Amino acid sequence: MQKSILITGGAGFIGSHVIRRFVNNYPGYTIVNADNLTYAGNLENLKDIETAPNYIFRKTDITDKESVMALFNDFSFDGVIHLAAESHVDRSITSPDEFIYTNIIGTVNLLNAFRSSAPGVTGKKLFYHISTDEVYGSLGRSGLFTEETPYDPKSPYSASKASSDHMVRAFGNTFGFHWIISNCSNNYGPNQFPEKLIPLTINNIKTNRQIPVYGRGENVRDWLYVEDHAAAIDLIFHNGVPGETYNIGGDNEWKNIDLVTLLCRIMDEKLGRDKGTSEKLITFVTDRAGHDLRYAIDCRKLKRDLGWKPSVNFREGLTRTVEWYLANNEWLERIVSGEYTQYYQQQYTRKS
Numbered sequence: 001m002q003k004s005i006l007i008t009g010g011a012g013f014i015g016s017h018v019i020r021r022f023v024n025n026y027p028g029y030t031i032v033n034a035d036n037l038t039y040a041g042n043l044e045n046l047k048d049i050e051t052a053p054n055y056i057f058r059k060t061d062i063t064d065k066e067s068v069m070a071l072f073n074d075f076s077f078d079g080v081i082h083l084a085a086e087s088h089v090d091r092s093i094t095s096p097d098e099f100i101y102t103n104i105i106g107t108v109n110l111l112n113a114f115r116s117s118a119p120g121v122t123g124k125k126l127f128y129h130i131s132t133d134e135v136y137g138s139l140g141r142s143g144l145f146t147e148e149t150p151y152d153p154k155s156p157y158s159a160s161k162a163s164s165d166h167m168v169r170a171f172g173n174t175f176g177f178h179w180i181i182s183n184c185s186n187n188y189g190p191n192q193f194p195e196k197l198i199p200l201t202i203n204n205i206k207t208n209r210q211i212p213v214y215g216r217g218e219n220v221r222d223w224l225y226v227e228d229h230a231a232a233i234d235l236i237f238h239n240g241v242p243g244e245t246y247n248i249g250g251d252n253e254w255k256n257i258d259l260v261t262l263l264c265r266i267m268d269e270k271l272g273r274d275k276g277t278s279e280k281l282i283t284f285v286t287d288r289a290g291h292d293l294r295y296a297i298d299c300r301k302l303k304r305d306l307g308w309k310p311s312v313n314f315r316e317g318l319t320r321t322v323e324w325y326l327a328n329n330e331w332l333e334r335i336v337s338g339e340y341t342q343y344y345q346q347q348y349t350r351k352s
């Protein structure tokens with residue numbers, strides 16, 4: 001079927017995997033990627049599909065109401081998958097304002113443009129909002145986040161995402177259009193910006209720099225390979241029930257220190273270094289302010305209702321990720337110059 005789909009934030013980490021999947025799997029769809037190319041947006045992530053006949057890139061700042069309206073006027077979208085966001089917790093602690101503009105106001109701009117292009121309850125157009133498990137706050141040593149867990153965000157990032165989730169539900173309810181939200185756990189894989197734990201660790205091992213582990217490394221995250229998230233988004237977009245929320249997770253909890261140690265071992269193997277070489281780089285640094293202790297997801301609803309399950313086991317996914325970063329040195333080199341160097345100095349000199 002011919003359809004026109006807007007995907008926001010498609011030049012970023014998860015967005016680029018979603019764009020690639022949709023462009024390749026649905027030749028009948030026109031995929032419009034609207035992205036402002038912030039420090040985290042990189043069109044190199046999409047080199048392999050940039051000339052595909054069903055792909056269009058449109059540089060758009062979602063905080064700019066007029067640009068968003070113009071985008072919706074130029075295309076008649078049958079659906080929206082909204083990923084564009086400021087996504088890094090540490091940056092939300094040092095400069096929260098961008099998170100409010102992009103994640104909250106940007107989402108509201110999209111919702112306003114969407115409702116004026118898809119008015120009335122009979123419209124079957126879907127606004128699919130991609131969110132995070134961090135909106136639920138922090139767990140103790142036990143328990144899981146379900147779709148019914150009350151929101152309790154604790155960082156400026158998670159509060160801005162929680163706010164955008166509320167806006168999507170409120171606009172859908174008030175103006176009567178179809179919406180879905182999914183809340184996913186931590187993603188990892190190729191193309192992730194090296195400010196996040198896994199690519200930062202890989203890059204620091206590669207360049208023989210200290211690996212900064214916050215606190216004592218006791219915090220726990222649930223990790224999902226990015227292509228499994230993209231597969232879940234595809235399934236939910238096509239088969240999810242409007243008005244529903246789906247949790248997505250990897251059933252794969254790791255303490256940060258155990259994860260970093262495993263990565264050190266994989267890197268030693270891949271770089272042909274003696275066992276234990278990279279572990280010597282592990283350095284405990286001042287903890288993140290308000291650091292959430294543990295995230296863990298109950299994603300039985302998605303498995304039961306839509307038949308999704310993760311396909312990549314963690315050791316295999318981490319090995320693939322390490323191999324990708326080692327094979328794509330130029331991608332990494334270009335990113336770690338300029339803005340990243342400044343960010344890294346600000347973020348880590350005062351922590352060690």
Ligand code: NAD
Binds near residue numbers: 012037038084185
């Ligand atoms: P990312 O930071 O890698 O990419 C974000 C993209 O959004 C970039 O391409 C950037 O240029 C674009 N963007 C930022 N501000 C914009 C603006 N004002 N206008 C237009 N585009 C803008 O993020 P990611 O890790 O790929 O995350 C994508 C989405 O998934 C986010 O909504 C995030 O909250 C959510 N999410 C991420 C994770 C994770 O582990 N990374 C987990 C769950 C949910």
Ligand code: TYD
Binds near residue numbers: 090198
């Ligand atoms: P991150 O990748 O920033 O994702 P999030 O904060 O959204 O979960 O961090 C993952 C975990 O790793 C989190 O508990 C914070 C920790 N961490 C470090 O210990 N050192 C670091 O340099 C970074 C970036 C994160």
